[in-house]
Amino acid sequence: MEDYLKEALEIVKAQASVRTMTEEEITSMVKTLASGIRVISEDDALAEETQEAAVDPKKSIKEKTVTCLECGKTFKILTKRHLALHDLDAISYREKWGLKKNTPLVCKALQRERRKKMNNMKLWERRRKNEG
Structure with missing residues:
Protein backbone atom coordinates (compact mmCIF):
# COMPACT_ATOMS: atom_id res chain seq x y z
CA MET A 1 0.00 0.00 0.00
CA THR A 50 15.41 21.31 -9.29
CA GLN A 51 17.33 23.12 -6.56
CA GLU A 52 19.03 26.22 -7.89
CA ALA A 53 22.72 26.77 -7.27
CA ALA A 54 23.66 29.76 -5.13
CA VAL A 55 26.03 30.83 -7.96
CA ASP A 56 27.08 29.36 -11.31
CA PRO A 57 28.92 26.08 -10.54
CA LYS A 58 31.73 26.94 -12.95
CA LYS A 59 32.29 30.28 -11.21
CA SER A 60 32.05 28.96 -7.65
CA ILE A 61 35.81 28.34 -7.33
CA LYS A 62 37.55 31.73 -7.41
CA GLU A 63 41.02 33.03 -6.62
CA LYS A 64 40.54 33.56 -2.89
CA THR A 65 37.19 31.91 -2.15
CA VAL A 66 35.04 28.86 -2.86
CA THR A 67 31.29 29.38 -2.73
CA CYS A 68 29.17 26.49 -1.46
CA LEU A 69 26.53 25.87 -4.13
CA GLU A 70 24.11 24.54 -1.53
CA CYS A 71 23.96 27.49 0.88
CA GLY A 72 25.91 30.28 -0.84
CA LYS A 73 28.48 30.78 1.95
CA THR A 74 32.09 31.43 0.96
CA PHE A 75 35.14 29.56 2.26
CA LYS A 76 38.78 28.95 1.38
CA ILE A 77 38.06 25.21 1.33
CA LEU A 78 34.84 23.18 1.35
CA THR A 79 35.42 20.67 4.13
CA LYS A 80 33.82 17.28 4.71
CA ARG A 81 32.27 18.73 7.82
CA HIS A 82 30.52 21.56 5.94
CA LEU A 83 29.32 19.25 3.17
CA ALA A 84 27.95 16.88 5.83
CA LEU A 85 25.64 19.70 6.95
CA HIS A 86 24.01 19.37 3.53
CA ASP A 87 24.02 15.53 3.73
CA LEU A 88 26.68 15.33 1.00
CA ASP A 89 30.26 14.21 0.59
CA ALA A 90 32.78 15.64 -1.89
CA ILE A 91 31.97 13.07 -4.58
CA SER A 92 28.20 13.50 -4.42
CA TYR A 93 28.60 17.31 -4.24
CA ARG A 94 30.61 17.31 -7.46
CA GLU A 95 28.10 14.97 -9.16
CA LYS A 96 25.10 17.01 -8.03
CA TRP A 97 26.48 20.28 -9.38
CA GLY A 98 28.12 18.89 -12.53
CA LEU A 99 31.75 19.48 -11.52
CA LYS A 100 34.51 17.20 -12.84
CA LYS A 101 35.52 14.28 -10.60
CA ASN A 102 38.97 15.67 -9.87
CA THR A 103 37.94 19.29 -9.26
CA PRO A 104 39.48 20.40 -5.96
CA LEU A 105 37.04 22.12 -3.62
CA VAL A 106 39.72 24.63 -2.63
CA CYS A 107 40.31 28.25 -3.73
CA LYS A 108 42.94 28.69 -6.42
CA ALA A 109 45.38 30.66 -4.24
CA LEU A 110 45.44 27.90 -1.63
CA GLN A 111 45.92 25.26 -4.35
CA ARG A 112 48.98 27.11 -5.66
CA GLU A 113 50.36 27.60 -2.16
CA ARG A 114 50.04 23.90 -1.33
CA ARG A 115 51.53 22.85 -4.68
CA LYS A 116 54.52 25.15 -4.12
CA LYS A 117 55.03 23.79 -0.60
CA MET A 118 54.97 20.19 -1.83
CA ASN A 119 57.46 20.99 -4.61
CA ASN A 120 59.79 22.61 -2.06
CA MET A 121 59.56 19.59 0.26
CA LYS A 122 60.42 17.15 -2.57
CA LEU A 123 59.13 14.15 -0.65
CA TRP A 124 59.66 11.88 -3.68
CA GLU A 125 63.44 12.50 -3.46
CA ARG A 126 63.53 11.72 0.28
CA ARG A 127 61.63 8.49 -0.35
CA ARG A 128 64.18 7.42 -3.02
CA LYS A 129 67.08 8.13 -0.64
CA ASN A 130 65.46 6.03 2.11
CA GLU A 131 64.74 3.14 -0.27
CA GLY A 132 68.16 3.21 -1.96
Whole structure:
Protein backbone atom coordinates (compact mmCIF):
# COMPACT_ATOMS: atom_id res chain seq x y z
CA MET A 1 0.00 0.00 0.00
CA GLU A 2 1.30 3.46 -0.88
CA ASP A 3 2.60 5.67 1.94
CA TYR A 4 0.29 8.54 1.09
CA LEU A 5 -2.72 6.20 1.22
CA LYS A 6 -1.66 4.92 4.65
CA GLU A 7 -1.31 8.50 5.89
CA ALA A 8 -4.75 9.39 4.55
CA LEU A 9 -6.29 6.33 6.26
CA GLU A 10 -4.69 7.34 9.58
CA ILE A 11 -6.12 10.86 9.31
CA VAL A 12 -9.60 9.61 8.41
CA LYS A 13 -9.45 7.02 11.18
CA ALA A 14 -8.67 9.76 13.70
CA GLN A 15 -11.49 11.90 12.32
CA ALA A 16 -13.97 9.01 12.44
CA SER A 17 -13.12 8.34 16.09
CA VAL A 18 -14.12 11.90 16.99
CA ARG A 19 -17.39 12.15 15.04
CA THR A 20 -19.76 9.81 13.26
CA MET A 21 -19.21 9.55 9.50
CA THR A 22 -21.07 7.75 6.75
CA GLU A 23 -19.32 5.26 4.51
CA GLU A 24 -19.47 7.73 1.61
CA GLU A 25 -17.86 10.47 3.71
CA ILE A 26 -15.07 8.14 4.76
CA THR A 27 -14.26 6.94 1.23
CA SER A 28 -14.42 10.41 -0.31
CA MET A 29 -12.26 11.84 2.48
CA VAL A 30 -9.68 9.05 2.01
CA LYS A 31 -9.58 9.68 -1.76
CA THR A 32 -9.28 13.43 -1.35
CA LEU A 33 -6.61 13.24 1.33
CA ALA A 34 -4.61 10.54 -0.47
CA SER A 35 -4.49 12.52 -3.71
CA GLY A 36 -3.62 15.71 -1.83
CA ILE A 37 -0.79 14.02 0.09
CA ARG A 38 0.54 12.46 -3.14
CA VAL A 39 0.55 15.84 -4.91
CA ILE A 40 2.38 17.48 -2.00
CA SER A 41 4.99 14.71 -1.80
CA GLU A 42 5.58 14.84 -5.58
CA ASP A 43 5.97 18.63 -5.44
CA ASP A 44 8.54 18.25 -2.65
CA ALA A 45 10.46 15.68 -4.68
CA LEU A 46 10.47 17.98 -7.73
CA ALA A 47 11.58 20.94 -5.63
CA GLU A 48 14.54 18.94 -4.30
CA GLU A 49 15.56 17.83 -7.80
CA THR A 50 15.41 21.31 -9.29
CA GLN A 51 17.33 23.12 -6.56
CA GLU A 52 19.03 26.22 -7.89
CA ALA A 53 22.72 26.77 -7.27
CA ALA A 54 23.66 29.76 -5.13
CA VAL A 55 26.03 30.83 -7.96
CA ASP A 56 27.08 29.36 -11.31
CA PRO A 57 28.92 26.08 -10.54
CA LYS A 58 31.73 26.94 -12.95
CA LYS A 59 32.29 30.28 -11.21
CA SER A 60 32.05 28.96 -7.65
CA ILE A 61 35.81 28.34 -7.33
CA LYS A 62 37.55 31.73 -7.41
CA GLU A 63 41.02 33.03 -6.62
CA LYS A 64 40.54 33.56 -2.89
CA THR A 65 37.19 31.91 -2.15
CA VAL A 66 35.04 28.86 -2.86
CA THR A 67 31.29 29.38 -2.73
CA CYS A 68 29.17 26.49 -1.46
CA LEU A 69 26.53 25.87 -4.13
CA GLU A 70 24.11 24.54 -1.53
CA CYS A 71 23.96 27.49 0.88
CA GLY A 72 25.91 30.28 -0.84
CA LYS A 73 28.48 30.78 1.95
CA THR A 74 32.09 31.43 0.96
CA PHE A 75 35.14 29.56 2.26
CA LYS A 76 38.78 28.95 1.38
CA ILE A 77 38.06 25.21 1.33
CA LEU A 78 34.84 23.18 1.35
CA THR A 79 35.42 20.67 4.13
CA LYS A 80 33.82 17.28 4.71
CA ARG A 81 32.27 18.73 7.82
CA HIS A 82 30.52 21.56 5.94
CA LEU A 83 29.32 19.25 3.17
CA ALA A 84 27.95 16.88 5.83
CA LEU A 85 25.64 19.70 6.95
CA HIS A 86 24.01 19.37 3.53
CA ASP A 87 24.02 15.53 3.73
CA LEU A 88 26.68 15.33 1.00
CA ASP A 89 30.26 14.21 0.59
CA ALA A 90 32.78 15.64 -1.89
CA ILE A 91 31.97 13.07 -4.58
CA SER A 92 28.20 13.50 -4.42
CA TYR A 93 28.60 17.31 -4.24
CA ARG A 94 30.61 17.31 -7.46
CA GLU A 95 28.10 14.97 -9.16
CA LYS A 96 25.10 17.01 -8.03
CA TRP A 97 26.48 20.28 -9.38
CA GLY A 98 28.12 18.89 -12.53
CA LEU A 99 31.75 19.48 -11.52
CA LYS A 100 34.51 17.20 -12.84
CA LYS A 101 35.52 14.28 -10.60
CA ASN A 102 38.97 15.67 -9.87
CA THR A 103 37.94 19.29 -9.26
CA PRO A 104 39.48 20.40 -5.96
CA LEU A 105 37.04 22.12 -3.62
CA VAL A 106 39.72 24.63 -2.63
CA CYS A 107 40.31 28.25 -3.73
CA LYS A 108 42.94 28.69 -6.42
CA ALA A 109 45.38 30.66 -4.24
CA LEU A 110 45.44 27.90 -1.63
CA GLN A 111 45.92 25.26 -4.35
CA ARG A 112 48.98 27.11 -5.66
CA GLU A 113 50.36 27.60 -2.16
CA ARG A 114 50.04 23.90 -1.33
CA ARG A 115 51.53 22.85 -4.68
CA LYS A 116 54.52 25.15 -4.12
CA LYS A 117 55.03 23.79 -0.60
CA MET A 118 54.97 20.19 -1.83
CA ASN A 119 57.46 20.99 -4.61
CA ASN A 120 59.79 22.61 -2.06
CA MET A 121 59.56 19.59 0.26
CA LYS A 122 60.42 17.15 -2.57
CA LEU A 123 59.13 14.15 -0.65
CA TRP A 124 59.66 11.88 -3.68
CA GLU A 125 63.44 12.50 -3.46
CA ARG A 126 63.53 11.72 0.28
CA ARG A 127 61.63 8.49 -0.35
CA ARG A 128 64.18 7.42 -3.02
CA LYS A 129 67.08 8.13 -0.64
CA ASN A 130 65.46 6.03 2.11
CA GLU A 131 64.74 3.14 -0.27
CA GLY A 132 68.16 3.21 -1.96
